[in-house]
Amino acid sequence: MDTFTLFIILLAIPLLTALAAFTCQLLGTPRAVLTAVHSVGSTLLLLVSLFAVWTVYQQGELLAGHNWLHLDGLSSLFLAILGVIGFITGIYSIGYMNHELEEGEVSLKSLGTYYGFFHLFLFTMLLVITSNNLILMWAAIEATTLSSAFLVGLYGQQSSLEAAWKYIIICTVGVAFGLYGTVLVYANAANVMPNPGDAIFWSEVLKHASLLDSSLMHLAFIFVLIGFGTKTGLFPMHAWLPDAHSEAPSPTSALLSAVLLNCALLVIIRYAILISAAIGPEFPQGLLLVFGLLSVAVAAFLILVQRDMKRLLAYSSVENMGLIAVALGIGGPLGIFAAMLHTLNHSLGKTLLFCGSGNVLLKYGTRDMNAVKGLLRVAPLSGALFAGGALALGGMPPFNLFLSEFMTVTAGIRAGHLWLVLLLLALLTIVLAGLVRMIVMSVLGKQPDNVSKGELGWQTTAPLAVLMVLMVLMGTHIPQPLQQLLKQATTIVLNGDQAGISELHALEQQLPGATNGAEKTALNTVLNTATNTASHSSAQEMSRE
């Protein structure tokens, strides 16, 4: 298939689904039609995005539409997350919204709105991921705010409307800073690049990054980090996040936390690559480290005192985004690999928990942990999955987040940040305590009299079970293609840092501890072949460029 066609199909699916859903809403078609449109759209998106990821995996970087559209190892990781989480939350939405419809919480009309904006939101995020145009990237981030604000305010209550309003205001102001950063980079690139017309494309600017002005780039990264950091939910720009996440319908909360934050993060990473190439990695890494650590620290203590379950989970998102920023800030192949892995792991875990909290909400009608008691007795399967997910999010093995948190720690030690690591581990202990407190308060205990026993149906439990299986799988054995994908993403973030890339390969080819002579030679052979293939593949990459 032609690359351009692939991009068009990829982008068209959610857009057309959204249009179809809005049309259905206008025509007032029955629920079944809406649901069918939504299911077909979600499934197709999953298939096509996985196909696109597979294509990148096979062929490497894809560029199309006169450089406007771009997909490489890094963005295909985020695309994979979008496809999988979009599909899972899509399935979960059907069960959740049907229940809300039966309860009379939403009307058929707002169901149409929901499905329409759900896919529009997916479309805008897809645009962020696939955009190579710096301005389009910014515009797409803005568009995600607008499309998801309607989802946040779906219930139309005072508190949800206020949350949506706060969300729009803070994020628009925040992302405006991102625009300054974008414009600074563009203006500078247009001045220095031989072909100013190319200065708008990330991949082109990257090739000429060494020409960029150092002081302007310092400034630009600050703007970018503040701007897109707002959207990523980094402290102190996170204020919108707890409100928006807690007021949105639960599948949307999952989508916001597991995909949207990542998209904004992707933009930051894109700029970090660019600016690191221009002025060296120390400055971006230092800033990421500071903001990341602050986010983890503040969120850890806020997690400990929350009464509202979804607010607690929202703060946990702040904490995890902080952790990813810290891992990026630590840098080096291991740190970046840990960051990539944690992005994926956090998305899986947080989707599980937000969907789980959706089940709580449907069962109890409240998110207040003082009222939600005994989930394990009310709905044993949901309760067990929810508790398992919470422990996983706290970094308990054998779940996946343990692995990426441990990698971050190892990367920190390798880079010589001993005190930072100790502080981080202490903070993670506090987070664990907060999450366990949530389990104690809401999953355990006696069930209230006014809540009926029983699960809500497969559509709201099966997605949780699937996520749990994925999390255990990712925690015990990362599938080979995924390892490759993560490594490709890491290589792109390292951006030609030859020392780093060879270290990445060395990490894999690590010599086992005590080896005798014979083994060593055998291993050296393996090592040499590996380095050969490595240089071969990097040569390939170069020739592609």
Place this chain on the structure above:
Amino acid sequence: METIALATMLLPFIGALLIALSPQRYAKVLCTAFALLATLGMGWLALSYLGSGKTDVTIPLYSFGHTQIFGFVIDRVSTLIGFAVVSLGFLISLYSCGYLTALNREHPHDGSNRYYALLLIFIGAMAGLTLSSTILGQLLFFEITGGCSWGLIGYYQSPKSLRSALKALIVTHIASVGLYLAAAWLFAKTGTFELTAIAQLSDADKLVVFGGILFAAWGKSAQLPLHMWLPDAMEAPTPVSAYLHAASMVKVGVYIFARAIMSSDTVPHQIGVVGVVMATITMVYGFLMYLPQKDMKRLLAYSTIAQLSYIFLALSMSTFNSEMAFDAGVAYIFNHAYAKSLFFLVAGALSYACGTRMLPKLRGMLKSMPLLGIGFCVAAMAIAGVPPFNGFFSKFPLFAAGFSLTGEHWWLMPLLIVALIESVASFAWLLMWFGRTVPGEPSPELASAQPLPLSMKLVLLVLIVMSLVSSVIAANWLN
């Protein structure tokens, strides 16, 4: 061998999954059956190790790239301790079948799936931890046992027990920071997670790695300054206390410390000194805390703290190149596991039969419940280190090794004398409670006691026998 080891480790996890999916009435049977299978697997593993002429094997199992993530090490220590923790797991699950029933006078309650599933996961994690050849594997199972202990200690879900459970989780998780650090440091310096790589580290790096491991070990084995979770954890159902706080969870700490010492040719001097001094302080503290205790389980908790200090003392002394002290320490882990489990299970049997475990209310045990009287007697003697019970055969070589080291390290002398005094004093204290509770006319509580179910009696009998013979097994196995 690889298959057997893998099966031993994974069977309990599979069993736990099955229990989670099956109705409550099958939970007991499944748990006991899978624990039995794991015990047989561990026994088989030990026998095939013996059959191979006791040659140590390391089996790499799972690698990322060329970095080994997880593997098995099969040697004299891992098979011995592995067998102890898994077989005790089986005995405890058998005991639980009788204990967690509606007939129980202290906690009338039928054991739920959650209980048996968590117990099995715990057994599996212990098997994995003892067999692990990498520090990352140890960390993994260290954390799993922490998570399970939280679920088991808070099992009754009373506010107090949930608080204690959270305390246990958080304190041991803080301790695990040490192990995180040690694992990351080891990897950063040598590029591998294999424990044997500790030997390649420079002295300064060893100090960090051993420091981290020792800190983690203190937390899990309830030593000062991280001991406070253990006495509170007595809120757990008694079989859980017996398993977690006598046989397995608290042994995780000393085991990882022992494993690290084994993997390294030399251990920094400072680690040995800090280990010995802290062990002595904890020992004295543990003894002083005996004095105000009236609740049998709390008394046992402090006794466990003091006993674990002995193990730390032995292991720390072994860092001054004393093979004998090391063997004494490992044998101590093995012997203490059986004796202290017996003691806890006697306490549990008293709760079951009389509805109380407050020592002042118990009198005339021998007359009304002879098995419990004998069990109490054997356990007390074994813990105090009276020959011919197993405690003696681990305490004696410990002191022998210690005093032979005093020639080189004079400062050990006063500490060893303190330990000796503690040993005599705790013997006296246990003897006092023995005199008050075991002989004489039964108190009203004991006179109206209900008979014990067969499964509980059987387990107590096995443990009484093991308290006599375990030292022979350990001594033969280690040499």
